[in-house]
Structures are given as C-alpha cells and as structure tokens.
Amino acid sequence: MSKYNTLKGVADIYTPEIYRWQTIEDTAREVFTLYGFSEIRTPIIEYTEVFTRSIGQSTDIVDKEMYTFNDRGGRGISLRPEGTASVVRCYVQNNLHTLPAPQRFYYTGAMFRYERPQKGRFRQFHQIGAEVFGSEGPKVDAEMLSMINVLLKRLNINDTTLEINSIGCRECRPNFRAAIVAFFSEKEAHLCTDCKVRLKNNPLRLLDCKNEACATLRGGLPSIPDYLCDNCRGHHQRLKDLLDTLKISFVENPMIVRGLDYYTRTTFEVTTQHLGAQKAVIAGGRYDNLVQEFGGPPATAAIGFAIGMERMAELMEDSSARCQPPTRLYFAPLGKEAEAISLSLCESLRLRGIGVLCGEGDLSLKRHMKIADRFNAAFVIIIGQEEIDRGETLWRRLSDGQQGIAGITRIEEYLALIP
Ligand code: ATP
Ligand code: MG
Numbered sequence: 001m002s003k004y005n006t007l008k009g010v011a012d013i014y015t016p017e018i019y020r021w022q023t024i025e026d027t028a029r030e031v032f033t034l035y036g037f038s039e040i041r042t043p044i045i046e047y048t049e050v051f052t053r054s055i056g057q058s059t060d061i062v063d064k065e066m067y068t069f070n071d072r073g074g075r076g077i078s079l080r081p082e083g084t085a086s087v088v089r090c091y092v093q094n095n096l097h098t099l100p101a102p103q104r105f106y107y108t109g110a111m112f113r114y115e116r117p118q119k120g121r122f123r124q125f126h127q128i129g130a131e132v133f134g135s136e137g138p139k140v141d142a143e144m145l146s147m148i149n150v151l152l153k154r155l156n157i158n159d160t161t162l163e164i165n166s167i168g169c170r171e172c173r174p175n176f177r178a179a180i181v182a183f184f185s186e187k188e189a190h191l192c193t194d195c196k197v198r199l200k201n202n203p204l205r206l207l208d209c210k211n212e213a214c215a216t217l218r219g220g221l222p223s224i225p226d227y228l229c230d231n232c233r234g235h236h237q238r239l240k241d242l243l244d245t246l247k248i249s250f251v252e253n254p255m256i257v258r259g260l261d262y263y264t265r266t267t268f269e270v271t272t273q274h275l276g277a278q279k280a281v282i283a284g285g286r287y288d289n290l291v292q293e294f295g296g297p298p299a300t301a302a303i304g305f306a307i308g309m310e311r312m313a314e315l316m317e318d319s320s321a322r323c324q325p326p327t328r329l330y331f332a333p334l335g336k337e338a339e340a341i342s343l344s345l346c347e348s349l350r351l352r353g354i355g356v357l358c359g360e361g362d363l364s365l366k367r368h369m370k371i372a373d374r375f376n377a378a379f380v381i382i383i384g385q386e387e388i389d390r391g392e393t394l395w396r397r398l399s400d401g402q403q404g405i406a407g408i409t410r411i412e413e414y415l416a417l418i419p
Contacts (some may be wrong), residue, residue: 009115009123010309015079020321021126021314024155026204028128028307031151032106035143037130037274041107042086048076049115050109054085055291056261058201060194066114079112082260083129084304091133092296108309113191120278131304133291135402141286142242143267148270148282148305149248156320158311160281163253164243164268167204168228170289175228177203187217204257211279223256234264257325262287266303268332271313281311328418329356330377332368332395334384341408348411354418372398379417382387383408 006012013021013243032312041255048068055061066077078087087105090096096103108128113260115121130138145162152160167173180203184191188199192211199206207218228236256267267285275281282304291300329349331342339361346358357375359368365382372380392405395417406413 003318005124007119009121011122011124012300016321017313021309021376024307024309024312024316024323025128027154027326028106028108031154032130032148035147037104037184040087040090040107041109042080042083042090042107042281044080045077046080046086046089048078048286049092050085050089051078051081053293053383054088054260054262055082058198059205059259059261061113066116067114078171081113082111083109083127083306084131084260084262084290087129087131087304088287088290088294088302089157091292092294094168096295097134097291097300104130105133106130110248118278120275120308122310126309127306128221128309129304129306131277131302133302134300135208135303136288136299137303138242138266141239142246142248143285144303144305145243145250145268146246146248152270153333155312156317158314159274160270160272160315161271162248162250163256164239164266165252165254166225166228166232166258166265167257167263167267167285168224168401169264170234172227173204174233176222176224179227180206183221184217190217202261206261207255207257208259214236214361218255225252235265258283258285262290262293264288264356264417268305272311275314278311280308281315301316313341327355327357327375327377328355329379329381329414330368330375331356331358331383332363332365333359333361333382334363334382337388338383338385341388342381344386345381345409345411345414346392349414352411352415381406381414 018283034313042203048066051066066081069077071077077218091103106129107125110124114123117123118126130144132144168176172379183200184203184206190213191199192209192214195206195209195211195214198209206214214353238383250257250381256269257380258267263285265286268283269280270279271279273279281382283307284303286301286303288301291302292298331341331346337361342358346356349356357377360370369380377398380396381398387393387408391408392407395402395404
C-alpha cells in the first residue's frame with residue numbers, strides 16, 4: 001500500500017497513455033508551426049489580478065475554482081486556471097506587439113481549477129492553446145478553425161462538431177443582455193441558485209448553465225443574432241462564408257457564450273458525443289478588448305482557443321497513437337566482465353541512434369530472456385565468459401529463435417542485425 005497518494009482530481013500520466021499525449025503534442029506543434037505559430041512559456045503562478053481582471057469577477061472560475069494563496073510577502077498569488085490571461089500579460093509586459101506581425105503563439109501546460117472531479121473534469125488538467133494578436137478581420141477566425149480541423153484530421157479524430165456563435169461587442173451586447181435579463185426575470189423563481197446570481201451579475205452565463213431545469217427554461221429565448229450590430233453581424237457572416245469556402249462544416253449554436261468574461265464576437269466549441277456531459281474538447285473565441293484592458297495598445301484584436309488534453313486523449317483511437325519506440329537489442333551479460341563489455345557496446349550503439357538495453361551481469365540467462373521479452377526486444381545478445389574468451393557474442397532473434405555469432409567489438413555486425 002502506497003503511503004502517499006495524489007490529490008483528488010489530479011492524475012499521474014505514464015505508459016501507455018503518455019504516448020497518446022505525446023502524439024497530440026507533437027502533431028499540434030507540427031500543425032501550428034505550419035500556420036506560423038511559435039511557442040510561448042509563461043509561469044504557472046501569477047498575481048491573482050491577472051486572472052480576476054480578465055476572466056471576470058463573476059465567473060465560476062474566479063468565484064469558486066481558483067487555487068489562490070498569499071505568498072510570504074502577503075501578495076495574492078494564483079495557480080493559472082487557463083492560459084490566455086498569462087499570454088496577454090506577457091504580450092503587454094514585453095511589448096510583443098513590436099515584433100513583426102503576425103504575432104501567433106501557442107502554449108501547452110497544466111491548468112488548475114477547484115472543480116468537482118468527474119470523468120473529463122480534473123483539478124489539474126492540461127491544455128494546448130493558441131493565440132493570435134493584431135488581426136481584427138474574420139479571416140483569422142476562419143484560419144484558426146481550419147487549423148483545428150487539420151489537427152483533428154491528422155489525429156484521426158473524425159466524430160466532432162464545430163459549433164460557432166457570435167456574442168457581439170461592447171456596442172451591441174448591452175441590447176441582448178437586456179433582452180436576456182427581461183426574459184429570465186419572469187422565470188427567476190424557477191432558476192437554479194447559481195443562475196439567480198448570474199441573472200444579476202453575468203446574465204449571459206444563463207445560456208450556458210448545465211442544470212437541466214435551467215436548460216428547459218431557455219425555450220423561446222429571444223435569438224441573440226437578431227441583436228448583433230451591423231459590424232458584428234458582418235464579421236459573423238463573413239466567417240461563415242469563409243468556412244464554406246474552406247469546406248469546413250459547422251453548426252450555429254446561439255447558446256455558446258463561454259465561461260470567461262473576456263470574449264467578444266466569435267465564440268466556438270468543438271464538441272463530441274463520446275465523453276458524456278463533458279462534451280467540449282476545444283473551446284475559444286475572440287477577445288478584442290483584453291490587450292487594451294491589460295494596458296496594451298488600444299484596439300489590439302485577438303483570438304484564441306484551448307484544447308483539453310485529457311478529453312482529446314480520450315477521443316483518440318489507440319491505433320492512431322504512436323507506441324513505445326522499440327528496444328532493438330537487449331544485451332544479456334553473464335558476469336561482471338561481460339557486464340562492462342555490454343555496457344560499452346550499448347553506449348556505442350546508442351550513439352548511432354539504436355535503442356538498446358543492457359541487463360545486469362549477475363542475472364541468469366533465464367531472467368535475461370524474460371526481461372528482453374517484456375521489453376519486446378528484437379534480439380538478445382548473450383555475452384558469457386566463453387564468448388569473451390572467443391572474442392564473439394551469441395545473438396538470438398526472439399521472433400523465430402534463430403541464432404548467430406557477432407564479433408564482440410564489431411559494432412557494424414550488431415547494426416547489420418537490424419533492418
Ligand atoms: P467546460 O464547459 O467543460 O467546463 P470550460 O468552458 O470551463 O469547459 P475552457 O475554460 O474554455 O472550458 O477550457 C477549454 C477546454 O479545456 C475545455 O473545452 C475542456 O476541453 C478543457 N477543460 C476545461 N476545464 C477542464 C477540467 N476541469 N478538466 C479537464 N479539462 C478541462
Ligand atoms: Mg468549466
């Protein structure tokens with residue numbers, strides 16, 4: 001029995017699951033690079049204001065999910081609950097707008113939210129996210145959605161739906177905000193406790209409530225798209241036209257308002273039917289005012305998204321994940337001298353890029369064979385005293401038991417064994 005266990009809602013990730021993660025990460029890096037993104041690494045801890053100011057005081061994340069503490073100097077510190085706020089902080093703090101445009105960044109890493117752990121919902125979870133700064137037009141929205149599409153295809157994830165919406169801008173949002181408040185005020189008595197608060201603080205979030213009773217109440221809701229101003233409507237229409245041009249299928253879902261306050265105009269989710277209640281695998285949208293709110297140049301439009309790694313890995317077919325790189329040769333030394341010889345042979349082969357393992361000199365041949373089998377080695381190289389005396393080693397191919405001889409120091413003869 002282990003004396004120590006992980007916290008609730010956090011997980012260790014290792015073989016074979018880790019191979020799916022690596023496949024997702026490697027593929028994302030490759031695809032994002034094709035689209036001109038470069039990696040950015042921001043700290044996991046930030047001053048709490050970085051998140052409260054951006055994500056919004058009356059959001060679930062800030063209200064009840066952040067891991068916040070005072071450091072020894074009495075400053076409020078939080079573990080990051082998401083990536084965008086830190087990237088924007090970094091962008092503004094380091095004047096990244098002075099870099100040659102386009103400014104496109106991606107990140108990967110752990111995020112922390114004190115949520116109720118369940119399938120697809122953890123307290124430490126991982127995201128790969130991407131952000132573009134300085135592009136206002138819907139072309140970037142379409143390009144970003146296309147990039148997501150390419151990534152999903154490369155990972156062989158086919159069964160997802162892209163859902164898009166527009167939640168307007170500072171100009172038009174007050175209109176449909178008022179319409180939502182008017183609509184739900186009549187039904188206030190039937191709303192869940194959280195939504196009663198949302199009605200006052202953050203009425204848009206009423207559209208996003210996962211409570212079934214609240215979902216039922218949404219029937220007959222005035223349609224948000226009717227309230228968009230001409231600019232937002234034009235942006236949204238152009239995005240849809242470009243998606244059609246790129247042959248990217250999507251559905252419009254006027255309920256996608258997202259759980260963070262900074263979004264403007266385009267919001268989207270990639271959803272799946274395979275993960276139960278946790279159906280959003282990727283989520284994102286525009287945040288055209290956030291850079292300015294962080295003290296950056298005014299009117300720096302931006303857009304981004306984040307992939308939920310745990311959910312994405314769950315969606316991946318086993319067969320599309322890379323598997324353990326093979327250990328090609330297993331060296332089975334019998335005795336101390338053989339062990340030293342094996343060890344240096346292994347080092348020479350590794351320097352030539354061959355994956356090999358070296359057993360311990362005090363094991364029996366039977367134990368060696370078992371280990372080689374467990375590591376799925378192609379060949380076992382046996383070195384005992386007799387072999388040393390003859391200046392030869394005995395190799396055995398595990399697939400068919402065929403045996404042969406190699407010169408003990410002749411690296412090229414070991415290399416020749418491997419196709
Ligand atoms: P949800 O509606 O599922 O709570 P969210 O709106 O909180 O998602 P975002 O903050 O936009 O999600 O994060 C983007 C993605 O990160 C989500 O679509 C999801 O895949 C993943 N994600 C968010 N929270 C968690 C969590 N607690 N555990 C695992 N993955 C998560
Ligand atoms: Mg959430």
